[in-house]
Amino acid sequence: MRYPRITPAWLKHEKQVLRFYGFFQESIPERWDENSRYRHVYIMYFMEDGTIGINEPKVENSGIAQGTFLKRSRVLNEDGIPVGPDDMRVGQDLTLHGRTYHISGCDRFTRWFFEENGIQLGEDEDVPTDLWQKGYRLAKAFDRGGVPLTRAAVEDKAIQRAMGGIPPIDKKLSQFLLNDRKVLRFKGYWxxxxxxxxxxxxxxHYYLADNTVEINEAHCRNSGRAKWPVFMKRAPLRKSNFVNAAPGMLSCEAPRYLPEDLKVGESIHAWGRKVVLWDCDDFTRSFYKEYLGIDQAQGRIDVAEKPLTHAKLMPPPHTGVGKEEDSLLNCSMIQPTPPKIDLERMMKLTGEVLRFECKMINGEPEDELRRLVIAYYPADGDVAVFEVPVRNSGHMGGKFADKRRIKNPDTGLPFQLCDFYVGKVVTIAAQPLQITRADERCLQFLEARPKQFPYADPKACAKKLLPLDENPELSSDGGVHPDRLKELAQEAGISIVDHEIVTLLRRFGVPGEKESDQPKIIGQDALFFAKNTA
Structure with missing residues (x-):
């Protein structure tokens, strides 16, 4: 089907209707039980020709002629302009032929149409109910049997049964027959x-069959309490308990606890004890939700106890006699056993000694010439320090610190192999010692274990020089001086230690032109090695 370029309204909006829900108030002067009535209508705007039709839904036994309230036609407003969609909004009044209608809602198509055109109609309003509608619904409920009988009607029926020879109905029996095996289960604490x-x-447990209560204790395992759980045997639970002055004295009993008195989050009194209800089971929740309209889940109380945290007693400080591991076992065992030894490490590394030469940098002039050797034993992690005798230094050579596990003041842990490298300052016996060099056996030992000691890995050290690839001093064939290489690395923001310089010298170094000259590092070889190794 072919459409014209400009589609007319009767073709573009064919069979499209904007439907609004509304009502108007009509006075009723002839009746004593009501003075007005709300009449609900459907206002339909036909977009194909701009006409309006109003229908009133039929209500049974209303006594009013209902149906078509306004035939489909064009309606003019007070200014003589045809009424259009712009005059209809949810929550506003619309006057047609002298009668005012209040628009309370619309259907989904109407709301979608206005939203597509950028117009918000507003939310639907609640429809008011007049006195006649309330009475009509109540009468219908009486007819269907949905409303319970009044007390007078029940008593009249009981009298009529008694006059006819039928015995009266026992309330307790009927309650038992209706609620047998129905128990409300609450959780509480005191x-x-x-x-x-x-x-x-x-x-x-609250038994609905006879309104009795049973309270049992809920003990956890190894609580130390008696095994029998009964705290109160099944009986009526009253809101207050008292004892008369004389036996047999008549007095008014306190009211019982009923289901509406038991609410989660509140408390009850059981023989002088305040019991807080903190939870209930699923059947109890559904019972209160269905019959009493109470949501018991909202008042649930979290009774989970916070975990106890015990203050850990720290072992006393080591006295210095013997090894710390032996002394620590006396604090944790009554009959201490020797500490476990890593036999594999001991078998492989027994006899290995890594020696680092160092100097004392405490700022004292008499200690500037002192030279010491730090010996690290990888078999058991012990450390010993020996002083090298220097002529006319005023200090005797020999043992500076005996062989033992020495703690690193910076970490609080015993010294490890990674704590010793050329250029590092360590504190032993309250003296700062700067490591200046290591012997050949120590350097070979470290280079054989690059994963444990990355400062001795030529690959890792060479990769640190990659940011200096374009530096002309590294590209020279004669090499670069170690001190100058360290300065270039610091200028480029590269953190490099003296032990890494030693590693580069051992791998990529060449001797100087003269015997007195220091060796240099071939930067081209180091960069090529770093680029071509994974």
Whole structure:
């Protein structure tokens, strides 16, 4: 089907209707039980020709002629302009032929149409109910049997049965027959504030068959309490308990606890004890939701106890006699056993000694010439320090610190192999010692284990020089001086230590032109090695 370029309204909006829901108030002067009535209508705007039709839904036994309220036609407003969609909004009044209608809602198509055109109609309003509608619904409910009988009607029926020879109905029996095996189950607790008292948890059963209550204690395993759980045997639970002055004295009994008195989050009094209800089961929740309209889940209380945190006693400080591992076992065992030894490490590394030469940098002039050797034993992690005798230094050579596990003041842990490298300052016996060099056996040992000691890995050290690839001093064939290489690395923001310089010298170094000259590092070889190794 071919459409014209400009589609007319009767073709573009064919069979499209904007439907609004509204009502108007009509006075009723002839009746004593009502003075007005709300009449609900459907206002339909036909977009194909701009006409309006109003229909009133038929209500049974209303006594009013209902149906078509306004035939489909064009309606003019007070200014003589045809009424259009712009005059209809949810929540506003619309006057047609002298009668005012209040628009309370619309259908989904109407709301979609206005939203597509950028117009918000507003939310639908609640429809008011007049006195006649309330009475009509109540009468219908009486006819269907949905409303319980009044007390007078029930008593009249009982009298009529008694006059006819039928015995009266027992209320307790009927309650038992309707609610047998229906039990409300609550969880509660009682805080016993007496000396040596604690929190006691209960399972509370409320029997709907006869309005009796049973309270059982809920003990955890190894609680130390008696095995029998009965706290209160099944019986009526009253809101207050008292004892008369004389036996047999008549007095008014306190009211019982009923289902509407038991709410999660509140408390009840059971023989002088305040029991807080903190949860209930699923059947109890559904019972209260269906019959009483109470949501028991909202009042649930979290009774999870916070985990106890015990202060850990730290072992006393080591006295310095013997090894710390032996002394620590005396604090944790009554009959201490020798500490475990890593036999594999001991078998492989026994006899290995890594020696680092160092100097004392405490700022004292008399200690500037002192030279010491730090010996690290990888078999057991012990450290010993020996002083090299220097002539006319005023200090005797020999043992500076005996062989033992020495703690690093910076970390609080015993010294490890990674704590010793050329250029590092370590504190032993309260003296700062700067490592200046290591012997050949020590360097070979470290280079054989690059994963444990990355400062001795030529690959890792060479990769640090990659940011200096375009530096002309590294590209020279004669090499670069180690001190100058360290300066270039610092200018480029590269962190490099003296031990890494030693590693580069051992791998990529060449001797100087003269015997007195220091060796240099071939930067081209180091960069090529770093680029071509994974």
């Amino acid at each position: 805080d016993d504030h007496t000396p040596y008292g604690s929190r006691v948890y209960f399972i509370i």
